[in-house]
Amino acid sequence: MKNKTLPIEKSLPALKEALRSHVNAVLSAPPGSGKTTRVPLALLDEPWLEGRKILLLEPRRLAARASARFMARSLGEPVGETVGYRVRMETKVGPRTQVEVVTEGVLTRMLQSDPALEDVGCVIFDEFHERSLQADLGLALSLQSQGVLREDLRLLVMSATLDAEPVAELLGGASASGQAPVVVGEGQSYPVETRFLARRVEGRVEPAVVSVIREALRETEGDLLVFLPGVGEIRRVEERLREGGLEGGVVIAPLYGNLPQKEQDRAIEPSREGERKVVLSTSIAETSLTVEGVQVVIDSGLMRVPRFSPRTGMTRLETVTVSRSSADQRRGRAGRLGPGVCYRLWTEAEDRSLVPQGKPEILEADLAPLVLEMAAWGIGDPAELSWLDLPPVWACKQAQELLGQLGALDEEGKITAHGREMAELGLHPRLAHLVLKGREFGYGALACELAALLSERDILQGEQALPNVDLRLRVEALHRTGDGGRSSDAILFGHRVNMAACRRALVEAKHWKRAIGVAGEVVAHEDVEMCGLLLAFAYPDRIAQKRSTGRFLLRNGRGAALQDGQPLAKEAYLVAAELDDQGAESRMFLAAPVELSELERYVGEQIEEEEFVEWDSSVKAVKARLRKRLGALVVKDAPLQEPDPDALLEALLQGIRKEGLGLLPWSKSAKRLRARLQMMHQYEPEKWPDVSDEGLLATLEDWLAPHVYGVKNRDGLQALQLVSILEGLLSWDQRRELDELFPTHIVVPSGSRVLIDYSDPTKPVLAVRLQEMFGLQETPRIARGRVPLTLHLLSPAHRPVQVTQDLASFWSSTYFDVKKDLKGRYPKHYWPDDPLQAPPTKMIKPRL
DSSP: OOOOOOGGGGGHHHHHHHHHHOSEEEEEOOTTSSHHHHHHHHTTTOGGGTTOEEEEEESSHHHHHHHHHHHHHHTTOOTTSSEEEEETTEEEOOTTOOEEEEEHHHHHHHHHHOTTOTTEEEEEETTGGGOOHHHHHHHHHHHHHHHHTOTTOEEEEEESSSOHHHHHHHHHTTOTTSSOOEEEOOOOOOOEEEEEOSSOOOSOSHHHHHHHHHHHHHHOOSEEEEEOSSHHHHHHHHHHHHHHOOOTTEEEEEEOTTSOHHHHHHHHSOOOTTOEEEEEEOGGGSSSOOOTTEEEEEEOSEEEEEEEETTTTEEEEEEEEOOHHHHHHHHHGGGSSSSEEEEESSOHHHHTTOOSSOOOGGGTSOOHHHHHHHHHHTOSOGGGSOOSSOOOHHHHHHHHHHHHHTTSBOTTSOBOHHHHHHHHHTSOHHHHHHHHHHHHTTOHHHHHHHHHHHHSOOSEEOSSSOOOOBHHHHHHHHHHTTTOOOOSOEEETTEEEOHHHHHHHHHHHHHHHHHTTOTTOOOOGGGGGGHHHHHHHHOGGGEEEEEETTEEEETTSOEEEOOTTOGGGGOSEEEEEEEOOOSSEEEEEEEEEOOHHHHHHHSGGGOEEEEEEEEETTTTEEEEEEEEEETTEEEEEEEOSSOOHHHHHHHHHHHHHHHOGGGSOOOHHHHHHHHHHHHHHHHOTTTSOOOSHHHHHHTHHHHTHHHHTTOOBHHHHTTOOHHHHHHTTSOHHHHHHHHHHSOSEEEOTTSOEEEEEOSSTTSOEEEEEGGGGTTOOSOOEETTTTEEOEEEEEOTTSOEEEEESOHHHIIIIIHHHHHHHHHHHOTTSOOOSOTTTSOOOSSSSOOO
């Protein structure tokens, strides 16, 4: 293969010199300059390499394979000779391989197994401006390896748009200049005409994309590269284009990461003579892939990125507007071969508001994989490593909590043996835990199939509404279509089965079965019913309990709901594998039922038992119950057979505090005694107990608790003798003093023993018939004369005719008016003219 001169060639001498004099360097060069495929080969003869290999990191498998194939062809060799690649589930390297193109996760695995990277002379981080989580982690681990174990290890960061200075400072380490050298490469691009829309796109973007594609096919030449946010949009645009008809020679070529190899190649390679290619791509074609023949770019202005929600602990894909740097890179794809055209599906006003750069993934991603890798590396605090952006503390903490639930970290945050095995698999920690626990309990093959299905886009697709969310149907579909003989999508369970996705899931499941040593296992039909349990291992926080039909409570306390008409709506327990993060209740997209008995058997150690002894206001009684909880889920609530008596007592007292002292049987005698005691407390608070509501409620443990031990409800309290209980607060001397100072009764002139009413502690009342007080000049007093009684002087019918604390004044003035009224109403009664000289009587008339 004849090599053409690429723009990066001019920068290679400076780059070689930088890596001879420094261990680290930064290469900044525009897209299309050739840095991905030219730099690794140019460094093979450098003396510092000393027979070691070069690792070239690519952010995507598709880019890794394409780059390796291009370099191998440029050397006139097959892949696996001088140039090879390693991606997940696929390796093409040989004993003579000097350049290995790997995806970023593969580098992490290599570092974990050999921290010194003994057979590696240089690690090249390509397309670092994408700032993927794995790239940031790989660079952080490589820097520490270089600083501790391999001073001679070269690290080269290559980027198209990233600000080079911060990266150079990060790589500078202890160098005298404080930063690594930066080599700036030239690009080769032709002018690109940019065309904007006159009006903003409202609603779905697909109709506008289809319209602009047809316009571009009419008005321009060359192949078209169309950027869309995801696979769904790619499919819908393709369908609309085919339904509307295409001119002869126009070929539609989708391009995204999970496409079969042949279809990826068709999208990347030059068009055949007489053809025009319309490549419908995700952001995968933004930088590291070169799509041959493109002269026109149509940019939807959208991309799909994962966003982690700390509120829910879930990651969801979110469609966002592209950044300025992404938009410019996409436009640049139209100027590789000659002058080109870029159609932007937004207005010029919208263009001015684009943000300069997208956010690094490390600031918004689920950090569980990163925290597990750090723990396997021997680090608990991210600050021990060198980062361009330090991982957020809250996200690391949330990740540590999840890894603790999965058994990957111990209580001190150190990696466990199980956690190390999880890390070695290279799966997301949730799925790694799933397959390992599945193997432990005899369902390893099924667990691998579930892991593959959960790593893939949904293989069941509803024509109109959301398909049945039951994950068991996906496993059944995988088994029924597993012969691989079908080339087109099948219809099962009333839904379309994506056969390409099925094939990918089968390949991946086979890989994981080999990885965990269950390659020979066959999934029995009845085993499929264990899907829910296996999901519970991966998603312990998403075990869901039915609240009502279609509505569930998740273990983490969040609500979740199924769309109307879903068959799983009446299940008592589900495990949700996929949810959105919208509103108060997340919507379930994938789930499977699980039996409570299975949870108790297999995850019983996570179920917490709590004895609840508490006051129930609705029945005015103490309820003692045994509750079993799985997070926010109450999985069992039954009467507690032998509750702790002290707990019963405490709950009863709390109930009395809550309901008030009205729960107690306050007889008239008890109320009078309490009132008298409160009078004493009012005059001598240090000596006498406070029997106000506040005082008694605050000291229930002291005065009431000994008398209610074993009592459980209001009915039991009614047997209490409160007079005796209150008297128990007093010494013998206090009782005698109480009777002396605040007696229960007082003897009036008639000889009657009349009750004193202490209801108002500030004004004790003596209610007595007026005739029984004849002859008494002064108002009676108690408390050694300090407290006058408030006299309620009563008619013969026991109705108050006068209220006074000045009896002498009453006799001298008011009495005569009262006498006149009473004599008219009660003529048979005795109404003397001189009450002070008249004999008192409790009869109608005094006996003479």
